Amino acid sequence: MxxxxxxxxxxxxxxxxxxxxxxxxxxxxxKPPQVERLVLLMRHGVRAPLDGEVPPATRTGQPWPHWNAPAEQVTPHGAAALRALARADRRWFAAAGLVAAKGCPDPAALRLWTNSSPRTIASGEAYAAGFAPGCGVTVSHKPEGANDPIFEPLGAYPAAFDAKRAVDSILRYTGSAEALTRRHAKGLTLLKQVLACPAAPCSPVEPSSVRASEDGHGIDLKGPIRAASGTAQVLMLQYLEGMPLAQVGWGRATPARLEALGAVHGALFDVFSRPPYMAAFQMAPTVDRITQDLTAVTAPKIDMLIGHDTNVAALAAVLGVPVKAPGFATNDPSPGGGIAIALIRAPNGRQAVRLWYRSQSATDMRAARDRTVWAPLRLAGCDEGIEHRCPLPQFLKRLETATAPARG
Structure with missing residues (x-):
């Protein structure tokens, strides 16, 4: 290091x-500052493709490569990369004064909470094994498959959610589904080059649209972005998994091309996570947890929340900050990458908050190396000194204001 x-x-x-x-x-x-508490919301680790992530009608010039893991689950390599990530985090946390550098951490000082899906639970277990080998660190979560509003708030069917207001917010944010597609025309063209299907179009053709779902509890997106987003992600996952470069996008998906294609994947969050109304509902329960972590006497020193890219994208939107890991497109949350919120003491003795986007680079994740990048994040209008501090009361007020639409 x-x-x-x-x-x-x-x-x-x-x-x-x-x-x-x-x-x-x-x-x-x-170099880490001295930290009183830290909450880190991160995405799960490298996984095999989701069922239907590449739409069934997608055509390619050659068959897709085989994955060494069941669909949707964290791969053995993904688990190894998470263990490496945890080792690097342990060094950073120890230097920040949050835990001892070695040995089993105080159970009251470290809390690992994951979503209830198998891939997030497995991610938590791999992270715990890397953070404190042989210590049996508890990984907590709701029963597998049960809805956890911290990570899937719309799945809890909040009564205040108004799908029409959500669509209006999305259209104001994006311009329209068609405008979103036009902004990513270069990425969509690049994806066709990588897929190299016998005859265009490679991805299913459907008009761009965004509307309320039939049950009124969610949003339906259709069109090229919906069809291509998952395909772009699968290509990046091939690289992160450590597949031979000749297999990654059939040898046509170079690291530079994968980073560019990440913008197509990240475009999905311009609909589901970043518009203010969507961000408020995606983050309200998580913001309650963060607020408790920063203020409650009984809160642990470290609270690791392990969820999904939608969660990280929504928190970034609520905070008004970009996220960027080396090798990934801006605002395309990386596997294992997360937003760290640290409670510190400002020079005047008052409590303040500092923020980072903590990630592995794409190349380090591919090699499962225990190196991380902590990129400081600046909050517009709340950015004091070279450390980019935000006084705690102002920070909490920002969170409250940003999630107000979800609180009735």
Missing amino acids: ITVPFARTVALVALAALGLLPALAQATTP
Whole structure:
């Protein structure tokens, strides 16, 4: 691990974003501050494709490669990458004063809470094994398959959700489903080149539209973005899984192309996670948990929440910050990547919050290396000093305001 002063690391991360120092930036991590508490909302690890993630009507020039895991589940390599991620986190947390560097952590200091799906539970178990090998760290969750509003709030059918207002918010945010498709025309064309199907179109053709679902509890998106988003994600997962490059997109999906295609995958969140009304409902129960983590006397020092890319995208929207992991498109949450919210003491002695997007690079995830990047996040209008602090009362008020539409 290469360590450099915090200010210089920020500069390196900025240069990396411009493509000037990608290799060095991936190997650097800011020196942790002293932290009182930390909550980290992260996506699960690398998994096999979801059933239907590549629409059945999608055509390719060659068969898709075989996966060494059941559909939708974390792969053995994905678990190894999560264990590596946890080892790197353990070093950062120890340097921040949250846990001891070695040994079994105090059960009251660390809480791992996952969604109730098998892939999130498996992700929590792999993370626990890497964080504290042999310690049997508890991974908590609701019964498998039960709805957990922290991660799937619309699945709890909140009474206040108004699908018409949701669609209106989506249309204002995107311009229209057709406009969203036009903005990603280059990515959709690139996807066709990678698929190399015998005759166009490669992906199912359907007019772009966004409307309330028939039951009134959700949103239905149709069109090229809906059809292509999952396909783009599967191609990236092939690379992260460590498949030979000749198999990743049949040898046509280079790392640079995969990063570009990530924008097509991330476009899905412009409908389901980022419009203000959608973000409010996707985040209200999670914001309640975060608020409790930062204020309750009985809260643990570290609360790890392991869910999905939709959760990370929605929290980023509520906070008004971008997320970017090396090798991934901006606002395309990476497997294992997450937003860290740290409670610290400002120089005036008052409690404040600092934010990071913590991730592995795509190349480190592919190799299951225990290196992470902690990219500082700045809250517009609440950004004090070189540490980008936000006073705790202001931070909590922002969360409350952003999720107000979901509170009746």
